[in-house]
Amino acid sequence: MQAFRKFIPLFDRVLVERVAAESVTKGGIMLPEKSQGKVLQATVVAVGPGARNKSGDIQPVSVKVGEKVLLPEYGGTKVNLDDKEYYLFRDGDILGKYVD
Amino acid sequence: MQAFRKFIPLFDRVLVERVAAESVTKGGIMLPEKSQGKVLQATVVAVGPGARNKSGDIQPVSVKVGEKVLLPEYGGTKVNLDDKEYYLFRDGDILGKYVD
Amino acid sequence: MQAFRKFIPLFDRVLVERVAAESVTKGGIMLPEKSQGKVLQATVVAVGPGARNKSGDIQPVSVKVGEKVLLPEYGGTKVNLDDKEYYLFRDGDILGKYVD
Amino acid sequence: MQAFRKFIPLFDRVLVERVAAESVTKGGIMLPEKSQGKVLQATVVAVGPGARNKSGDIQPVSVKVGEKVLLPEYGGTKVNLDDKEYYLFRDGDILGKYVD
Amino acid sequence: MQAFRKFIPLFDRVLVERVAAESVTKGGIMLPEKSQGKVLQATVVAVGPGARNKSGDIQPVSVKVGEKVLLPEYGGTKVNLDDKEYYLFRDGDILGKYVD
Amino acid sequence: MQAFRKFIPLFDRVLVERVAAESVTKGGIMLPEKSQGKVLQATVVAVGPGARNKSGDIQPVSVKVGEKVLLPEYGGTKVNLDDKEYYLFRDGDILGKYVD
Amino acid sequence: MQAFRKFIPLFDRVLVERVAAESVTKGGIMLPEKSQGKVLQATVVAVGPGARNKSGDIQPVSVKVGEKVLLPEYGGTKVNLDDKEYYLFRDGDILGKYVD
8 A cells, every 4th residue: 555655646636546347247257358348437545635726725626535436438647656557537537436 | 226326426517317218109109219319308316516616615506316407419428337327417518407 | 388387498598499480571472491591580488597607696698588589690509399499599699689 | 770779789799780882982983893892891780788797797898889990801790680781799809990 | 190090999909000111221222022021010000998807997008109019920900091001919919119 | 966056947837857767677687778668757856936826826836846756748848957858847737746 | 238228028028039059069079050959048138017917917027137048949939129139938938047
C-alpha cells in the first residue's frame, strides 16, 4: 500500500485502481481475454485536495479513498507507480459511486 | 431495485432507464424491431446531488427519482448495472418531464 | 390540449407548435407543397421555469404560452407528443414575438 | 408601418431595414444591379428589450428605432414580415450609427 | 472632416484612417507600389463609448481621436464613408500608440 | 545550482528537471536507450509567484522547489538554461507529487 | 532609445528586443547563421499599462523595462520601429525572467 501513501494527486485529480476484469462467468466458464469487457469499475486510492472555485475557495473532491466508482469509457491518464498501473481522473469525470 | 440503491451518480448526473419500446401498435399489430422508433422516454432511477454553481453552492438537479422524462436523441452514457442497461445524462440535457 | 398539460420543458426550453403552412395564396391559388416555404412562425404551447443565472437565480423565459413567435430557420428539437409534432427551442434562440 | 408595431425582437436583437441600393450615380448614370454594392446601411425598425448581463440586469440595446446604422458585411438573419424583407442583428454586431 | 462627425462606432470599436504609404525612400528614390509595405500606422478618427464589463459598467476605449496607433497586420473591418476608406478595430486589437 | 537562482518563471509556471532515465534494470541489466521509457518524474527547480484568480488575488502554485512531481506525457515547454535542459509546466498540468 | 519613448503598447502587451544571436561559440569558433538557434531571450523595452480584470481593475504587467525575459518559441507580433525589429507579446505569454 506504499504507493498510495507516496503519491498525492494535485487539484481535483483522483487516482484509481481498476477492479480486476472477471475472467470467469457466473456459470463458471473461463473467458478468453478478448471477451472480457473494458473494466469501468475502480477503487479510489488517492485524492487531490480539490480545485479552487472562482471565489478562490478549495472545493474538495466528491469521492473518498476506498470508495468504488464508475469510470467513463474514455479519458483518464495511465500512471505507473511501483510497477503497478493506476489511472488519474478529474473528479468531475467520474460518473458515480457504489454504496452499500 | 437493488441497483438504484447501490449506484449514486456524481454531480448533476441523472441515471435513467428507458421505457420499453412499444412493440404493438394501438390497433394491435405487432411491430418488427426495426419499425420501433428510438425510445426517448425514460424513468429517473437515481440522481446526483447536483453540481456546484460559480458561487460554490450546490444546485440540486431538476428531476426526481420516479419521474418520467424526455431524453435528447443523442448523448448520454450507457451504464450496465446488475446486467441491466441504464443511461446517465447531465441534468441540463434532459429535455422535459411528463406530469399527470 | 392534454399534451400541453402533460409535458413540462426543463430549464429555459420552450415547446412550440409550428403554424400550419399556407397552402393557398392570397389570390386563392392552391400551392403545391414544394412551393410552401419553411414555416418559421409558431405558437408557444409550454415553457420551462427558466435557467439559473450565474448568481443562482432562476431567469424566467421571455415568452408565454399562447404567444406567437418567430423561429430561427435552423435548430430546435423535434418532439412527438400524442402523435403530434412539436419543437423545443431554448428561450434565447427564439428571434422575436408578434403582438397585436 | 404596421409590421414594426406587430413584431418585437427578443433579447438584444435589432430589426433593421436595409437602405435601398443607389441605382443612379451622382452624375446621373443608371447602374446595372451588379454594379450596385452590397447595402450595409440600414434603418432600425424595432429593438428588443436588451439581454441580461451576468448580474441578471437587463442591458438596453445601444440603438433606437429610426436610427441609421452600419451593418457588418456578413451575419444577420433575414426575416420576412408583411412580404417585406428585414434583417435581425444582435446589438453587439452593429458596427456604428450615423448622427447628424 | 464631416465623416468623423457623422459616424459613431458602437461599443469598443475604433475608427481609424491608415497613414498614406511612403512611396519615396529616405534617400529620395520612388518606390513602386509593390515595394511599399502594408501600412500598419493609422490615425484614430472616431471612437465608440466603450463596451460594458461584467459588472455592467462601461469601460472607455484606450485611445483618443487624433492619436497615432499601430494596427495588427490582420483583422479590422473596412468601412467606406464619404467615398473614403476607413477601418474599424476593436479597442483591444490595437497594438499600441505613438506618443511624442 | 546557479540556473535556478537566475531564472524565475512567470505566473503559475513551474520549472522542472526530469529525473535521469534509468538505464539499468533492478536486476542489473543495462537497457538500450530505446527501452527506457519516457521520463515523467521530475524535480521542481523554480516556481512562479502564481496566477491571479478572477478576484485579482494571486493564487500560489501548489508545488515547492525540491519536490518530486509526476508530469503529464505531453505538454510542457523545453527551456535551455546554462546548457542544461529544463521544462516549464503550468501548475495545473502537473499530475501529482511524491511525498515520503 | 527614442523608439522606446515614442511607442506605448496597449493593455497587457510587452515590447521586447531579442538579444543578438551568438555567432561565436564559447571556444571562439564562428557559427554560420544556420547553426545559430532561434533567439528566445529578449530585453523588455516598453510595457503596456496592463489589462483590466473582471472587476474592472487594471492588472499591471509582470515585467519591467530593462528586464531580461525568456520568450516562447512561437507567437508574438513583429513590429518595426525606426527601422529596428521588435516583438510584442502579451504579458501572460512571457515564460519567465532572468534575475541576478
